[in-house]
Amino acid sequence: MGSGERVEFDNKVVNWIDERLPLFTLMQKEYGVFPTPRNFNYFWNFGAIAMFMLIAMIATGIFLAMNYTPHVDMAFDSVERIDRDVNWGWMLRDIHMNGGSFFFIAVYIHIFRGMYYGSYKKPRELLWILGVVIFLLMMATAFMGYVLPWGQMSYWGATVITNLFSAIPFVGDSIVTLLWGGFSIDNPTLNRFFALHYLMPFVILAVVFLHVWALHICGSNNPSGIEPKGKQDTLPFHPYYTMKDTFGLLVFLVIFCVFVFYAPDYLGHPDNYKEANALVTPAHIVPEWYFLPFYAILRAITFDIGIPFTEITIISAKLGGVISMFGSIGLLLILPWLDTHPIRSARYRPKYKFFLLVFLAVFCMLGYVGSQSADAVFFGLPMTLIGILCTTYYYGFFLVIIPWLNNTEKGKDLPKSIHDAVLKTEREKA
Amino acid sequence: MAAGSKSIDHDDEGETRRDFLFLTAGSFGAVGAGVVAWPFVSSMNPAADTLALSTTEVPLDKIPKGQSITVMWQGKPVFVRHRTDKEIEEARAVNQAELSDKQDDSERIKENKDEWLVVVGICTHLGCVPVGQKTSQSKGEYGGWFCPCHGSHYDTSGRIRKGPAPKNLAVPPYEFLSDTLIKIG
Ligand code: HEM
Ligand code: FES
Numbered sequence: 309m310g311s312g313e314r315v316e317f318d319n320k321v322v323n324w325i326d327e328r329l330p331l332f333t334l335m336q337k338e339y340g341v342f343p344t345p346r347n348f349n350y351f352w353n354f355g356a357i358a359m360f361m362l363i364a365m366i367a368t369g370i371f372l373a374m375n376y377t378p379h380v381d382m383a384f385d386s387v388e389r390i391d392r393d394v395n396w397g398w399m400l401r402d403i404h405m406n407g408g409s410f411f412f413i414a415v416y417i418h419i420f421r422g423m424y425y426g427s428y429k430k431p432r433e434l435l436w437i438l439g440v441v442i443f444l445l446m447m448a449t450a451f452m453g454y455v456l457p458w459g460q461m462s463y464w465g466a467t468v469i470t471n472l473f474s475a476i477p478f479v480g481d482s483i484v485t486l487l488w489g490g491f492s493i494d495n496p497t498l499n500r501f502f503a504l505h506y507l508m509p510f511v512i513l514a515v516v517f518l519h520v521w522a523l524h525i526c527g528s529n530n531p532s533g534i535e536p537k538g539k540q541d542t543l544p545f546h547p548y549y550t551m552k553d554t555f556g557l558l559v560f561l562v563i564f565c566v567f568v569f570y571a572p573d574y575l576g577h578p579d580n581y582k583e584a585n586a587l588v589t590p591a592h593i594v595p596e597w598y599f600l601p602f603y604a605i606l607r608a609i610t611f612d613i614g615i616p617f618t619e620i621t622i623i624s625a626k627l628g629g630v631i632s633m634f635g636s637i638g639l640l641l642i643l644p645w646l647d648t649h650p651i652r653s654a655r656y657r658p659k660y661k662f663f664l665l666v667f668l669a670v671f672c673m674l675g676y677v678g679s680q681s682a683d684a685v686f687f688g689l690p691m692t693l694i695g696i697l698c699t700t701y702y703y704g705f706f707l708v709i710i711p712w713l714n715n716t717e718k719g720k721d722l723p724k725s726i727h728d729a730v731l732k733t734e735r736e737k738a
Numbered sequence: 739m740a741a742g743s744k745s746i747d748h749d750d751e752g753e754t755r756r757d758f759l760f761l762t763a764g765s766f767g768a769v770g771a772g773v774v775a776w777p778f779v780s781s782m783n784p785a786a787d788t789l790a791l792s793t794t795e796v797p798l799d800k801i802p803k804g805q806s807i808t809v810m811w812q813g814k815p816v817f818v819r820h821r822t823d824k825e826i827e828e829a830r831a832v833n834q835a836e837l838s839d840k841q842d843d844s845e846r847i848k849e850n851k852d853e854w855l856v857v858v859g860i861c862t863h864l865g866c867v868p869v870g871q872k873t874s875q876s877k878g879e880y881g882g883w884f885c886p887c888h889g890s891h892y893d894t895s896g897r898i899r900k901g902p903a904p905k906n907l908a909v910p911p912y913e914f915l916s917d918t919l920i921k922i923g
Contacts, residue, residue, distance in 0.1 A: 468865055485784065486779070486783055489784055490788045491814055496788065610902050682888045
């Protein structure tokens with residue numbers, strides 16, 4: 309990094325620093341003149357939005373931590389105090405609480421963008437994998453954060469999720485005891501979750517750095533999915549995309565503010581305003597909305613898998629659920645090797661596009677299934693059936709449909725270049 | 739180095755000795771790292787004071803037949819149920835082949851103390867507290883407990899009969915100190 313060419317700056321101070329530590333050169337190269345495909349649509353805003361949300365979470369989190377007490381006897385009250393007595397505490401908390409949700413909204417759209425336009429394909433496999441790692445870290449962070457206010461959902465959500473690990477054969481129970489630091493979710497658990505919840509966002513920040521670094525090695529994908537071939541296909545990042553990103557971010561923040569200031573608890577669960585009680589399980593435990601599709605996959609497996617006609621169980625329903633839940637994210641990790649079709653963008657792959665949109669609908673449906681109680685009914689069908697059907701499609705999409713399309717989908721003719729594609733749509737519009 | 743070292747005389751001998759030293763140093767380093775990591779991991783396991791809290795005494799004389807109480811042991815709810823004759827009968831009569839986690843009622847109680855069932859009140863599925871402790875609550879299809887989280891039914895011996903839970907409700911270690919007093923843990 310250090311030995312590359314330097315840019316000369318007019319400002320003497322800037323130049324002096326840059327000669328010794330070429331930070332300004334770096335910024336100029338990576339965010340100033342950085343050649344960026346000229347045909348981005350608004351889907352390309354969500355990386356920047358996610359970055360903004362991460363910073364916002366860290367900023368609000370640090371100030372919340374100054375007033376938060378990680379002890380089972382005081383945690384709930386300290387959060388109530390933040391809401392009621394601490395100057396602007398309600399705002400910090402509402403930004404942090406809803407910020408988690410909006411961070412996930414941005415990241416889900418960001419991931420879907422990648423799937424739609426084939427951004428995970430060569431040479432961006434590692435970039436994609438780093439993204440999935442960030443997603444996993446975010447889930448761990450949000451899960452532990454949700455335990456901190458020590459409400460009923462905090463406590464029981466944490467109980468259900470940590471108990472998942474007991475499904476692991478032989479060592480499961482020891483792992484759960486290790487996670488808890490005791491024999492149930494208790495003070496040692498709350499304490500360590502706070503320590504880790506404070507740490508993990510900085511780990512995320514580090515992985516985001518690698519993610520962006522990898523991006524700047526191979527450059528951005530774009531809606532056409534074809535690589536820029538020359539100057540006519542790109543624009544300098546600044547001012548074109550700094551402006552577009554800022555505009556998109558502002559629109560996003562307007563919606564965010566509506567939630568923060570007018571419906572701060574809309575995305576939350578009322579049970580979490582009751583203090584944790586180890587003796588009373590809420591009738592219906594639900595995780596935060598952004599975990600619902602995966603929670604539905606977890607619950608979809610309600611049967612043991614064994615050797616037919618014997619009573620030997622190889623995988624209990626519980627372990628089966630855990631494996632399918634983690635597996636569903638594992639599939640994202642290997643997606644670059646499942647989808648080897650030479651065309652990237654779904655724009656030129658009508659069949660892939662169709663199945664991907666069905667996948668999106670199924671994923672949302674899974675979210676709905678996850679929000680319902682296990683014995684609920686959906687238009688006369690048991691919810692568990694819907695759950696297993698959707699889970700089957702989820703897996704089928706990755707393991708059957710995508711490999712099948714690799715060999716059978718012909719796709720549409722690709723434009724000669726980005727420049728060409730842009731001019732064509734302009735002409736069609738005119 | 740790769741290109742230049744070819745010309746050195748003791749090339750072969752040097753390389754093997756170096757490999758050996760490299761491997762030994764490497765393995766010692768790895769073992770050392772493991773030894774250092776252990777205290778960190780171990781510090782996350784239950785601390786001495788947490789372990790010290792691990793017995794609870796429960797007087798039984800205030801629990802009428804047909805009722806249960808819930809006590810806390812190691813931060814977990816424990817159900818102590820004073821079973822009726824009918825409940826004991828039901829628990830004994832079960833055909834073992836019907837059970838997914840096969841256990842006879844006699845393995846789950848203390849000898850000659852058939853009236854008393856002591857189980858950890860945590861569903862073996864994902865850890866909810868089953869209902870059925872209060873007379874007003876549903877006891878499930880088998881008269882024991884019902885876990886509302888994902889619908890597991892337990893019988894009057896605390897055995898899993900229906901639903902996603904894989905195991906019977908755990909029986910904690912306990913002993914009768916006298917006819918009317920037990921010590922759990
Ligand atoms: C990846 C970024 C982060 C995510 C996704 C996240 C998520 C969450 C969530 C979902 C909650 C529960 C909110 C509630 O229901 O009240 C929470 C609470 C909390 N978080 Fe974070 N957080 C992040 C970063 C941070 C950071 C960096 C800190 C501290 C330096 C922090 C400190 C806290 C504190 C003290 C609470 C408890 C107060 C409260 O419940 O509002 N968070 N977090
Ligand atoms: S936790 Fe009891 S049925 Fe799932």
